[in-house]
Amino acid sequence: MDFFNTKQPNPLYAFTQRNSNRERMRALKYCSTVLLCLSLLTLFPVVTSKDTLSQTQLLQHDQTLVSASDVFELGLFKPGTTSDWYLGIWYKNIQEKTVVWVANRNTPLWNSYSATLKIGDHGNLVLVDEETKKIAWSSNETQAVNPIAQLLDSGNLVLKEANSTRNGTTDEFLWQSFDYPTNTLLPDMKLGWNLSTGLDRYITSWKSIEDPSTGDFSFKLNHQGFPEIFLWNKQNITYRSGPWNGERFSGVPEMTASNNIRFNFVAKPDEVYYSYSILGNLGPIYSRLTVSPTGDLQRFIWIESANIWNQYWYAPKDQCDRFRECGPYGVCDSNASPVCKCLEGFGPKNLQAWNLRDGSDGCVRKTELGCLKDKFLVLENMKLPESGGAFVDMNMSLESCKKTCLENCNCSAYSDARISNGEGSGCVMWTGKLMDLRQYAEGGQSFYVRLAASELGGDHGKAKRVIMIVVITVSICCILLLSGLVIYFIRKRNLNLPIAHRESSKLKGSFERNWDSLLSEVVISSRRDFCSGEKSNDELDQLPLFDFNTLAVATDNFSNRNKLGEGGFGCVYKGTLVDGQEVAVKRLSTNSEQGTEEFKNEVELIARLQHRNLVRLLGFCIDEDEKMLTYEYMENKSLHSILFSEARRSMLDWQKRFKIICGIARGLIYLHQDSRLRIIHRDLKASNILLDGDLAPKISDFGMARLFCNDQTEENTRRVVGTFGYMAPEYAMDGLFSTKSDVFSFGVLVLEIISGKRNKGFYSSNTELNLLGNAWKLWNEGKGLEMIDPDVGESYSHSEVLRCMQVGLLCVQERAEDRPTMASVVLMLSSGTATTMPNPKNPGFCLEGTESAVEADSSSDKQEEGYSVNQVTISTLVGR
């Protein structure tokens, strides 16, 4: 400041010129103010350059650094409604605060006013609470002489020498936030290892969307063997990218470079990492890869015109993305059902578990290897197996690779290490068990598995196999014939004995019965061909058939003690199979004619579906008049049995409720669009959401579900089935159902989960507001949080609850076309975009006043807590 040299008139000048008392006083006052400012400036200089903090400056609690082109901003922030303060970096021009880095994620500040960011004595950045003098966070110390901190347009906060001209590559900084990612990988950030320094850069989820502290999920590169990236849930791997094959990760076939994004993978002696860059001259494109608190990897792209983060990619996607789903030598194919099969030349290790669709034990060789005599089976479109122990040679040809593998008796498979434009190069070899294989419809790569020569043929092998097949077929025919006769005679005898005395047995495998003949008395629906007319019954054929006695023994003769509940079509019992597996057995009441159609529908549909949020059908039984369905046993029974029970409701804190909402949404999106079929459930309700031991939700009861073909979006029925309180208006009144009628039921469920109260539907004649009406009223009065069930306790995130309420209200809007799709619902739930969500319009059926003559005959909760007509699945006809 060159104040005294200024040519401008100033108070001191005026003082010497005029010497009047008034002006003298004014000048003195001015001077003292200036001197005070100068001394303060010397002690606490303010930040002058918007993106830089020098050694003599402080960044106060209300100041921020802004990168040169206004892309990123660094400062203190408070996530959602919490009272904790964090130092973080976010996008400057995106209204909805999207934080990409947090310095003190595990050491928040209780208040912000006394916090400052400065460069410490050891050339490090420090965040200090000036009041307590406590250091909340510090970067590494540096040997810098004159360090400055700068926020770059890449989102990287760096420490460098003030006079350094080097700011090109990320390796030249004294310290950089890019080396310490939180939950976000930004363009040009490295995910992986600096092997010289041992620095491992990986992303770790926030604990919840309002809590940046270290969460359970991490996405980490393993540089051993043939490097690949693993998604960890605490100590367990949940998903694997597969190794980089020169073009993409072998487990991400949809990963294709575009004009806008380039993916990079670098494997050098001193570093191994993955990164991506944004290309193009279409102006700035914002993209970020994150790991969410619930373990989803998501890439978002900012859509400027719509003001939203669009989900561009996500993983894990399906059952086959689950780590080691099909065990050693098992291959997962999400287009097949069941999804697991053994590699050719291998058979299931644990046949019983395998038949019950638990493939985790994998497969074992049928024929011992003969080392140099072995052959290789080629498999196409494969995700390469776990490769931490693989051997890689980038210079070896495929032919030498094969030879080297053959000569090493422990080598179990080989493949090209790289593929580029369809051309392979290099060599990768695996020894020992082959784990976590999957096959794609397209997009994987060729993979060569070692097998005993006899498994692969040659004339001698072929002849041997043909003979074996003939012998086996003849033996099976004889056994079947004999056992048919034996069963016939035993049955004839057993029919006269009480159930408890009947002999227990369980038929395993599909080859022992014929689906069509078993169902011959059942009307096969016109949709049997599942739209194409070509659909095979493979899945059904694979579905185990239990005989009556097995299930009678398992459930202790269907004893009341084992009764889990009762629905419209019969009772559900807990059972234990001879191998100790716990199951739930739904026994259709023998006099329920209505149940037959639903039974067939359930078996036909659910056998073809597999998702972690859908209950698994393990098998079925048709024995004269008896029809039973056997499901995986859900320890916590139905959501209904917990949510609407005074005694049990407090088991569900907010985090659990939120997880349940997200899980149901994921199951529904799978039904509506992600599975091979488009299915409308038509009877979503709290008693059809089952909860496993970890309270993970699974949608059950597909008796009412309908399949939509090709481009069909809605259907009209005269037979309205479903449960009042959950039924969309257009469905209940006009019989019109679509994915949007399921969305309505989902919305009701969301509001029930938030409030712990049932929606009363519209059966009674009183004119009070029901749950939807109440929610709508509170929302409009800005009192949404009053909806929350007091049993949730104190620990809930206000914004998350309000977001769920908004999603719930959007789903129950009166007009089907106003309701979001489940895909949008999942996005809204996961991305925290409350500000960009539409405002809900009025809900359908928000009064209890519409009368309806409904007959209902039973309820799942008769046993649990009284009878409620409203919650029972009904079936009625509507006029046209």
Ligand SMILES: Nc1ncnc2c1ncn2[C@@H]1O[C@H](COP(=O)(O)OP(=O)(O)OP(=O)(O)O)[C@@H](O)[C@H]1O
């Ligand atoms: N796989 C399972 N594991 C544990 N409990 C189960 C299982 N399946 C059903 N139940 C229990 O049995 C009850 C009855 O189920 P069911 O599907 O027969 O009828 P609902 O869905 O309650 O009623 P409705 O038939 O009217 O739709 C459920 O509410 C649940 O408590």
